[in-house]
Amino acid sequence: MATQKLYVGAKLRSVRTRLGLTQKDFAAKLGISLPYLNQMENNNRPLSTTVLLGLAQDFGVDITELSASDTDRLVSDMREALADPLFADTQPHLADLRLAAANAPSLARAFLDLHRAYRQTHERLASLDEALGQQTSATASPWEEVRDFFHYTDNYIxxxxxxxxxxxxxxxxxxxxxxxxxxxxxxxxxxxxxxxxxxxxxxxxxxxxxxxxxxxxxxxxxxxxxxxxxxxxxxxxxxxxxxxxxxxxxxxxxxxxxxxxxxxxxxMPYARFTEAAQDTRHDLERLSIQFSASIEQIAHRLSTLQRPGSKGVPFFFARVDQAGTVTKRHSATRLQFARFGGACPLWNVHQAFETPGRFLRQLAETPDGARYVILARDVSKSGGAWGRPTRRYAISLGCEVRHAADLVYADDLDLDQDAAFRPIGISCRICERTNCHQRAVPPLERQLSVDPNRRGTLPYEVAP
Incomplete structure (x- = not known):
């Protein structure tokens, strides 16, 4: 299999700036020409093996920091924003979105902020939600602003x-x-x-x-x-x-x-917890006992192990309520969560409410072809006394299949059978699948075919 080329000009430029070097000095220390460095910083060339080795050996840069995870997040978020009917006549190609996320990440985030401001203003004017209607600011809500801050720092401070x-x-x-x-x-x-x-x-x-x-x-x-x-x-x-x-x-x-x-x-101190997670192969119950922490606390901590130079398995973590609303979310993987609306109904986290106290396992595949091992568990919280309400939540923790050997929960799963992986998505309005039996709304990027003389699983068909 061919190695994927790494176009991370913005991150390379950020590393150089952090080191306080000019392009000329940086190129000299890496042993390459100035034009070659300029081309890499502008994503006209991928990072070469020589540069990767130089960054690691001469500057102590953790080359995993140069992964495209931030770019993937930005592309996913922009695709969801562009699924808004506002952009129905101006749909950029996926390649254009990747170029924007890689070459101009600040511009991409500014676009997301602008779209969010538009969406909130539109919702207020339409009086879709009384609480939003009482707000006067068109900027991001404080809650969303903080959520995005942790999201783009890999939830590691x-x-x-x-x-x-x-x-x-x-x-x-x-x-x-x-x-x-x-x-x-x-x-x-x-x-x-x-x-x-x-x-x-x-x-x-x-x-x-x-x-x-x-x-x-x-x-x-x-x-x-x-x-x-x-x-x-x-x-x-x-x-x-x-x-x-x-x-x-x-x-x-x-x-x-x-x-x-x-x-x-x-x-759960970083070094000790990371070592224990590796030793137990991420057994949440054993870690919960060892660190005197709840299952939710353990799962959340596992999703934060992104310290440069000693990173753990990249997990995604989410908590949902009974309505399917994601109340906590973080992803150190390619899987991203819907910024608006509920989570995919095919995700096993929704079934966890039916089996309190038990771990549910799922092999899943997202539309981009990435495959995951996913855990789900009910973590409802008692009010502590008779008559006090119980807060009902479920959590989900998952990693890509390539890390399955590090996960005790994957030991007896059939990872080689395509049929074992359930197709899941992010949210219905941007999901590309044409034959999902749980689809709630049509995908905004696809044409629909409606035949009054025929009824399948859905009252319409999605054009491929």
């Missing part, structure tokens, strides 16, 4: 992750006891009293209240979350400054996200 690892190493015994002692040294009183929420901090009295109704792993997580907000304030604020969010609301949401990230990285 190096400075926060390493700080959490250092904090966990200083705990000679129980991490929760160590954290409680550190907070006590700051004059903070910790109470365990049932109330309406899981955690409450009163800055005036310096009192932290945790609900005893919450699961032990949740209480530990919330304890670390509060320490992150107080003890790692300067680090978190500096990280938020670099993100340059458009509104204070987005910054506040991201601050919570950063504290959550710190807490998870404390419970």
């Amino acid at each position: 190096d400075a926060v992750d390493r700080a959490a690892e250092r904090f966990a190493k200083r705990a000679t015994g129980d991490l929760a006891a160590h954290t409680s002692a550190v907070l006590a040294d700051r004059g903070i009183t910790i109470r365990h009293v049932a109330g309406d929420g899981v955690r409450h901090y009163d800055p005036d009295t310096k009192t932290l209240t945790l609900s005893p109704r919450a699961a032990p792993e949740t209480q530990r997580f919330q304890l670390l979350h509060q320490y992150a907000l107080l003890g790692q304030h300067e680090l978190i604020e500096a990280t938020l400054d670099l993100a340059r969010f458009q509104s204070e609301t987005a910054r506040e949401i991201a601050r919570i996200g950063m504290a959550n990230y710190f807490a998870g990285a404390c419970l």
Whole structure:
């Protein structure tokens, strides 16, 4: 099989800029001509083996950073945006989208921001949603802005992750006891009293209240979350400054996200957790016991192991509610999630609600031909007392089939049979499959044929 050519001019240019070198100096250090470097940075030539070796040996660059994962994400997001009927008469070719994502990623993201602003404005004017109708800003919602920030950083924040690892190493015994002692040294009183929420901090009295109704792993997580907000304030604020969010609301949401990230990285320190994940072959239940964390916390942490030089298996992670809405999402793989609407109904995560407490396995293939091993599990959360509502969620964790040997859940699956892989998509409106029995709406990029004298699985046929 021929090796795929690597056109990553924007990333090569970013590496050079980060090193503070001119094109002339960079070319000289790599042992190539200036015109040759210029052609590679402008994607007129693919990266050569000489350049790849030079980047790794002379500059210590992790060549996995030069993968096309960001480009794939941008292409997927642009295809979905361009499926909007607004662009019905102006559909760029896939090759053009790949060129734009590779050569001008900032322009591609600006286009996505512009389309999102248009979509939100249109929805407000049409009064499709009362909540949106009360908003006055046409920019990205704060929630979406923060979600996209983590999405495009591979859900890995190096400075926060390493700080959490250092904090966990200083705990000679129980991490929760160590954290409680550190907070006590700051004059903070910790109470365990049932109330309406899981955690409450009163800055005036310096009192932290945790609900005893919450699961032990949740209480530990919330304890670390509060320490992150107080003890790692300067680090978190500096990280938020670099993100340059458009509104204070987005910054506040991201601050919570950063504290959550710190807490998870404390419970599951990067090096120790990565080693344990490899040793157990990513057995979520064994990891849950070893690190005293919930199944959801373990699955989410596995999707963040993208530290340059010591990356783990690239996973995608998602959490959905009973309506099929994706409430958390991250992908270090080629698989991307719908930015609008529900997830593909053929995805096994929807069936997890029917089998609480059990792992469901699925071999799946997306329209681009990529194949995945996917786990799904119900992670519904009790209210902690009679009469209190249960929050119903299911999670999905998956990786490409080429990593199946590293996954204990794939041991007895027939990976060589094409029929074993179920076709799934991103969302119906951009899915290219013409014969899906679960299609909810027609694909916007295809012509339809409607015959009143014939009825198949769908009331129409999709042109190939």
